Amino acid sequence: MDINNLKENVESWWSNVSEGWRQLRRSASGALTRFKPGDTTNLPESSSIDDELWLPGLSWSMLGVDLLEDDRRLVARLEIPGLDKDDFKIEVMDDALVVSGEKRFERDSSDGRWRTIQCAYGAFRRVVPLPAPVRADQAKASYRNGVLRVELPKVEPGPARSVTIDVQ
Template sequence: MALVRYNPWQELNALERQINSLFADTRVPSARFDRDFIRVPAAELQETDDAILLLLELPGLSAKDLDIQVTEDAVHVFGERKSETKTENNGTTKSEFYYGKFQRVIPLSARIQNTNVTADYKDGILNLTLPKTEQEKNKVVKVNLEQPAA
């Protein structure tokens, strides 16, 4: 008979794994894939002197499935995914449905002119050009470098 050393932390580690698996689908933002279904779309922000460029990855969605609202300091993206896959094999048909609503709020680092936003949606990529307000374009901050008195 072999001696086995008891490790009390092993039970806590198992409990931690179980709790993590319960909350795995609720992390936001998350670009995790669950049967080819993206819970929250991946985003990329790029800031220039005149505008903020936002790219969102929304494969498999049509423009009518998206609702985009732009405020002066954030972009709100709402959508609904409806997808069906059918396969036939040896007289057996397998059908899978993936559907669900998602939303993502992307805060912006500068104020924008939300009335002049341009959008382009092609091949599952949403490209938003968010022009900055004149105040943000001309914002220059002077840094005063004073030597401390000796």
């Protein structure tokens, strides 16, 4: 293998890795959500935690969403485990679904020490852009098995919209 072949292979590999990271950033950037611990989050005292990497004020988690559009509605499914149905506030603001709430730390009855804390706790806010106008006053929500499902009827029923945008 000559040096030019090696150079082309490395450039191709680097291009693939770079594109993969760009795709991941585009895809996950909206799902990466900050959790801000507050007075009611009920986190354990720092003195009872041995996890050197735990920073209670820098808690992040992925709140993934699936968004379905059909002729009549939009349906959002958000993975938000560890809450009760009353822990959510759900709003439609402009052209976005806004889900906020607080995930509280649940204390264990044991007197042991926490070795690892990787779950996110605290108040959060997740904004999901909506591709079509909806009738927010007719929305329905349910929460089961850690998945929040929000059904939003469209203002104007019809097929999913596709818009082509010209580059200037």
